[in-house]
Amino acid sequence: MHLHLRTTTLSLSVCALAAGLLTAGPPSIADPGPGAPPATRAEAPALRVRTVVRGLEHPWDVQQAAGGRLVVSERDRARISVVRNGKRRTLADLSRLVWVSGETGLLSLAVDRDRRQVWACHGATTRSGPEVRVTRWRVDRRWRSLSGRRTMLSGLPATSGRHGGCRLLLERRGPGLVVGTGDAAVGSNPRDLDSFGGKVLRINRRTGTPMADNPFAGATGSRRYVWTYGHRNVQGLAERADGSLWSVEHGSFRDDEVNRLVPGGDYGWNPVPGYDESVPMTDQSLPGEQQDAVWSSGTPTIATSGAAWVRGTQWGRLEGTLAVAALKGSEVLFLRFDARGDLVSVARPPALARFGRLRSITSARDGDLLLTTDNGTGDRVLRVSPR
Template sequence: MWRFSVVLLLSSALAMPATATAQPSPDAAGSSSALSHRWLSLPKPSPARSSAFPDLSVRRQVSGLETPWDVQQLPHGRLLITERDTGRLILWRHGRKRVLHFPSSRVWASSETGLMSLAVDPAFRSNRRVYTCQGAFTPTGHDVRIEAWRMNRHWTGVRRIKVLLRGLPATSGRHGGCRLLIARNGALVVGTGDAATGTNPENLGSLGGKVLRLNRFTGKAWADNPFAHASSVPRRYVLNYGHRNVQGLAQRADGTIWSVEHGPDRDDEINVVVRGGDYGWNPVPGYNESVPMTDDALPGTQIHAAWSSGFPTLATSGAAWVSGSQWGEYDGTLAVAALKASRLMFFRFDAAGHFVSMQTPDVLTHFGRLRSVTRARNGDLLVTTSNGTGDSVLRVSPR
């Protein structure tokens, strides 16, 4: 099996100086060590193999989809899938797909926005709750919002419980985000896009370009968010800010939460989610995409990425931490899907959050654009393709 490896470019002409980073508080999803910015490149595949990395099996578990955005596992082998552009919510079981009763016509779909991320309540067996992040119509236009739903007993449809949070910014549909994660402490964590509006990421009165945290039952801001008592209601939801377009969220075994986001023409990023942190995306005046992903001229301390793609971007997207001894040397890595680069990458970071290495198995470079990665209960990875038509949910497992 052919492998990719990551080469650190140590030339002083290319290396960026390490910068100080904000230190997370004990409940923050971040490392306690400073994380320096790195420039990386992807060389051609090397034929070298290591028996410590098992061969991987990839099969199309669900086929015939149209731009699926997310997939989550439900009890008894069921999978729940969103399609971004059609607004369809699909249930799969034992080789059969069912389009659920869901108000797809109320989903606003444009450009990169539509029916996007899913989360399944940890207590689903008793409360049957699921959550979506989606584009929606408003009396004056459209927005992106988070909604809670209840699956009916016949598995034929969902009923809306409530809109948990509305008003995530939307313009043309570009940079709509939007990733959901239920953390182990029960909070609903949300990664958002900046809606291609330059002032949103650094504006604490905007929900765009942020990582948010809220109560998944009430929709209120999480009680110990850094700005939980602000007079501005949107500000209360902010966990951190200064992001461009957050596409992935994943919680590590140590409790830290990590985010993945798109850069402009360079510098896709993997970040440790730090409570109250500023990640420095500040493309003003206007929407100037030639500026660095982190503007160190801003007041205070900005946080640099744990990993950055350099040039060109790979369009990194969804992510999940790999767990299980069956994965060999992949165990404990962060599996990250790439849209433009059409591959699944396995990143290793040390306990302090520093980048160590990356592997790209050749077997996962033949399915086109890859968007979401979900860890199944048995440790397998579920990966959605995003090619427009003829899309699939892939199941990846070690042999």
């Protein structure tokens, strides 16, 4: 399946208000250009941006828990925090458990509010060297401590810590836990079905076993866990309302990608021999069929990261778009796709381009978007809503 790109830029006017609160003026929808469907003249909402908590360091993920709590991971501190009413407290200091090096440390979180369970993807040390793994804990009723630690998936490759990206996503229906991984900067990993590197994996979040409907579930070895392969460094995962899974990944010097995931699909990253980053992100000269990206950055990259689908009629023309955070680009892209997965338009609100590097983006229960900055010091969690 080869999906072709149509790119449109949307303009937004912005005015800044008091510290901690920014408002974007009403953004109009630009003409999508030749070959694209005509755009309506309806306006998207102005945006309100509030700081939820400050004083963080490389926060990698934010997830909503019960009772209005937010759960936040910090990569290098290896700390999980609970934030409520603007106040942060430490839920767990995992510095003795987590291996931290370069891009690897305490990474993505997943939270089951009803069962009071937390999953984390993180670096770990073994006798044979470092790896990345997925661990699960139970949480007490007051969200003050973790217990019952269980390793759900281990053996994700790690080298120096480069390309250790690991994103988690709880599927809305059934027991699936989706795990997006980096290739650990080893060229042979992405297309090796028995390596967990450069993959999107699916496991049963209760048992840690491969999901029975995985495309290679009837095989032996690690490939039973594989949903898609041929990825470079998966940074974001999102499930659309129709149940389809989408990934966001870092490109090399070109082509950050958003991919619609096809079970068993090959996404074409094959930087061999060695680690040859001059090859295309999706190399169509490889044997078999490779899946084209539904959006790519071209050159230069903007380091796309976390992603979430925008929910709620309050978002107006932005409802149903995929919001994608960018690190190097220091912005949020709102990408609209049609039902087939073809790109229709792109909005880049200037109100969200004032906070530096943006790592993760999560849809809160009320439809607001939660973002983490990743500038290294003085980082924060932001809450974005329509005015």
